[in-house]
Amino acid sequence: MTDTGMRIGIDLGGTKIEVLAIDCQGVELARHRVDTPRNDYDATISAMVGLVRRMEEETGNTGTVGAGIPGSISRITGLVKNSNSTWLNGRPLHKDLTAALGREVRVANDANCFAVSEATDGAAAGVHVVYGVILGTGCGGGVAIDGRVHAGPNGVGGEWGHNPLPWQRPEENPGPACYCGKRGCMEMWVSGTGIALDYKEVTGRTRTTREIVSDFEAGDEVAAASVERFEDRLARGLANVINILDPDVIVIGGGVSRVQHIYQALPGLLPKYVFGGEASTPILPAMYGDSSGVRGAAWLWPIQRS
Structure with a gap:
């Protein structure tokens, strides 16, 4: 039987919660967002439930519900772990959201939702193994296999952001301190935060990532050197991903993904680091773009074809 059902996706972020309703063809039916009730777990659950109810009232339909969250659900405890929205950590979000809605909810890491979105009907639609990279304030990664999340038994499949920068140079060791408690994590090198930190370390001047990229595009040599360091580090990190997973496609999202030069630079840089010299x-x-996370949350309930 052909799938005709509505899907509702929730993207729970540190500053906003977005909800989206789509039909089985991926056509948007309704969308809304509210500010995240920071540091208030109960209010966060209530806000998510309220958004689902709003979508169903606006469309006149009941839908399946998927949610993308920062962090992941531990298979051992059933509790949230690894979330930079720290008030979620140690909480049974999956259980509580399911109970509050009175139906099954599927929950996944937000980077995995991003990968699922792009693998379902995005830039990598129909591709077997997709690695999704989010380069924003931080850096995340997720894996979709045949359009479905690959989280792994520890819930950290694809999470490259807290691996160390590969093939560090003397000036890169031990690297900046990361919120996870370690130093030199990829997140501190290839995120928007990392670009700005690198620029300040070299020049002594504080510039936003947007300003640095703008200067680079205008031909500024200092900004160009900073972007080149970023691209080389990104290539090293992605080479590690290719060496381990060898995905069919890598899709990049997040604010830094708008830097068009990276798509020109990476094909030439990757063979320097990938084992065997081919990439x-x-x-x-x-x-x-920014809608991939919430779309992927909706697609946690995959298309059921006849």
């Missing part, structure tokens, strides 16, 4: 992996910008 034909397509590197693509996300089709749905």
Whole structure:
């Protein structure tokens, strides 16, 4: 039987919660967002439930519900772990959201939702193994296999952001301190935060990532050197991903993904670091941009074809 059902996706972020309703063809039916009730777990659950109810009232339909969250659900405890929205950690969010809605809810890491979105009907639609990279304030990663999340038994499949920068140079060791308690994590090198930190370390001047990129595009040599360091570090990190997973496609999202030069630079840089000196992996910008996370949450309930 052909799938005709509505899907509702929730993207729980540190500053906003977004909800989206789509039909089985991926056509948007309704969308809304509210500010995240920071540091208030109960209010966060209530806000998510309220958004689902709003979507169903606006569309006149009941839908399946998926939620993308920062962090992941531990298979051992059933509690949230690894979330930079720290008030979620140690809480049974999956259980509480399911109980509050009175139906099954599927929950996944937000980077995994991003990968699922792009693998379902985005830049990598129909591709077997997709690695999704989010380069924003931090850096995340997720894996979709045949359009479905690959989280792994520890819930950290694809999480490269807290691996160390590969093939560190003397000036890169031990690297900046990360909120996770370690130093030199990829997140501190290839995120928007990392670009700004690198620029300040070299020049002594404080510039936003947006300003640095703008200066680079205008031909500023100092900004160009900073972007080149970022691209080389990104290539090293992605080479490690290719060496381990060898995905069919890598899709990049997040604010830094808008730097068009990276799609020109990476194909030439990756073979320097990938084992065997070959790297034909397509590197693509996300089709749905900032909407990929919430769309992927909706697609946690995959298409059921006849």
